[in-house]
Amino acid sequence: MTTPRVSTLTSLDDWLDLQARTAIPSAMWIDGAWDQASGRALPLISPRDGSVIANVTSADAADVDRAVQSARRTFERGSWSLLEPRQRGEVLLRWADLLDEHRDELALLLALEMGKPVTVAWNVELRTTINTIRWYGELVDKLYDESPRGRNGALALVTREPLGVVGAITPWNFPMTLAMFKIPAALAAGNSVVVKPATQTPLSLLRAAELSALAGLPAGVLQVVTGSGSVVGSALALHDDVATLTFTGSTEVGKKLLTYAGESNAKPVSLELGGKSPNIVFPDAPDLDKAAATAAWAISFNSGQMCTAGSRLVVHEEIRDDFVARVVKHLEAHVIGDPLDPATTMGPLAYAVHRDDVVDEIRKGIADGATLVMGSDEKRDDGLYVSPAVFTDVDPGSRLAQHEIFGPVLSVLTFSTEEEAIAIANNSDYGLGSAIWTADLSRAHRLSREIDAGLVWVNCYEEGDSSVPFGGHKLSGHGADRSVHGLEKYTSLKTTWINIEGAS
Ligand code: NAP
């Protein structure tokens, strides 16, 4: 199958027409079928225009238990866990193909549920999602177990075994990509999965789960349960039959999950959490305009709702004014508007309370004495849009420099020496992304060793690939997603000793 390079839908009318023809999922996906639970439903409000786009099931602990039991039964039956790895891979590859075939519809759901521009949903979020599934589908029969040569007379086999039921809890900012950093890896390893998407963004994942059945995934291997984190998420995290939890979201909730694990079956928990990533620019950056365009992108892509957002621009004092002027110019070029319009580059924030929080942070930044050189602390009257905001004269210890805002708000800090740049970069509870712009290879290498972060980009930002781990240090979490390492948390090591001397 050849992948079309761009969507054939090229105008707002095309997308509105697709919306009129698209069935919006609302039930949960349990045991290979739509499941209405006990009939409770909550309206899902689109940040696009405030309209109710679906009434989505709001589950309770009994519903979660039903989904977990279905996943457990399926795992124990072995209809997935005992398949040949190659057969599991073929199902994942078919699933990726089906998602690709339904890319317009999924991009539409993403735009409606969280306000992501359709162009970005189509070209970035779904491309990454589909690639990730394909990558694990292709990997699964190319892995080897180990047989260490420790002792004569006995053979040791070290194998990786699936765990059983994997509980996944995911956020709203990349509803498909971040769930699919987890689900295909867990499935490739032979597990069953129960996933709880964010309250705001269940639609694209529900549709993807339905398509997994068409791809041949046996009923009960993948369940999507919907509802609030405090009820559904905690029930999943506290469940004794969930063998491991994999989470992407805030540090605050991540810490709660560790507690829930301790209160239940001591399940391992892997955490991809928040960030306040430093983007460090030296005067000798190979291309300052590219660095500025990238800095603008790093704080405004996905309306700044990105765990790896380059929210702290750490720029050498000699070039600050010129560099900030360039960043502002690039930010001004955004086309802010309707996420269903293919011309839009920046959509609304994902929901009203979050928009209010982001605007409030801009207000606090002004009150703290930083200088607002772009943007406003006034709410716009055309919806949940927030124009990019840029602050200079930010004190490294202040809220603007420390608190994750999760919106298009850039804090500019300055340095004069390399040591100072490192100190500012590491002056954070977080350690997710980081970037260094310099033509000096020794300096780039030195800094990349000294910055305490899971990801360091040199003369680029947000490079990533299915083959490369993605994860943070400190309060940004632990346990990487993606790559071969992404499989580790979904398996346990088993050692088998075979006495070969005494064998008859
Ligand atoms: P969040 O509030 O932590 O929510 C994430 C998920 O946890 C949602 O599904 C949420 O459900 C659920 N949840 C909430 N309370 C829970 C509880 N007590 N028990 C179990 N589950 C619970 O995060 P968010 O607001 O969706 O996303 C923003 C955060 O995610 C930011 O901090 C961002 O940096 C981080 N993030 C990190 C990465 C990464 O890869 N490191 C990527 C993207 C985002 P509800 O939706 O019902 O609340």
Ligand code: MG
């Ligand atoms: Mg939240």
